[in-house]
Amino acid sequence: MSALDLLAALAGDEAGVPTIAPGCADRTDRPGSTCQHGVRLAREPLDLLNPLNPDMPTTRARKPALQARLQRENTHDEIYEKIFVAILEHRLHPGTKLVEERLAEIFGVSRARVREVLARLAHEQIVEMIPQRGAYVAKPSIEQALDVFEARRLIEPAVLRRLIETLTPEKLARLKQHQELEVDARRREDKRAVVRLSGEFHSLAAELAGNTALARSMRELSVLTCLMIFLYDAPTSTSCRPDEHSQIIEAIARRDVARAEKLMLEHLDHIESGMKLEAATEEVDLEAIFKS
């Protein structure tokens, strides 16, 4: 990918960027959105810097330092989100080299700042750091993809269980409101919005469940799912099936944990079966390939 393409990808301009694969292809300009199947692009909470936080220093002398730090954190988060969203939306493809100097130029920050952001992405397994070569958008293997689905099968039923335990009318309203947006996007045949909203459903559920560790895990697993969809999506696959989220919401509304869990596991099966993940275990018959 050339510097111009990288710039275009980060700017959300798809000109010059290869055609995106189905699934996870929605782009968005706002933080708090997600990719296919669940990644919330929320900013990291900056509790120490929250003006409402009583622990926050309030003396005048410390204010400029605080402001500077806040600004620095925001820049860090902004760059992080831009790269993150570009990856989720398949504007930056798995295996793309993320050149520090270019990113520093594009974002108008130091290379050190870019390095910090890349380190954070690497920590989340979204970016791979290769010694002497640099940072690359991760390319999950089929084995990793199978691991991600195994983890999602463990985490997502737990998310629903906790969500149902802590369910309030407000939480249910948020899920339903989200579902309405998804239905509306499908009606308008806005594929990008459908993909984004169907992904957001999963992260919204994790967020509303109220366990930050579960929500964070879900977020990391979801971005890996996005990269996997890019790499392994079967051409016939669609995003989350149209009616499955609404069925899960119905089960949540009835507080029927068993049904909600069962529906979620079936839903994950459908997503996984939309990918071609069997290649790793398949013995390739070289003779058959070259004989004819």
Ligand SMILES: [Zn+2]
């Ligand atoms: Zn889904």
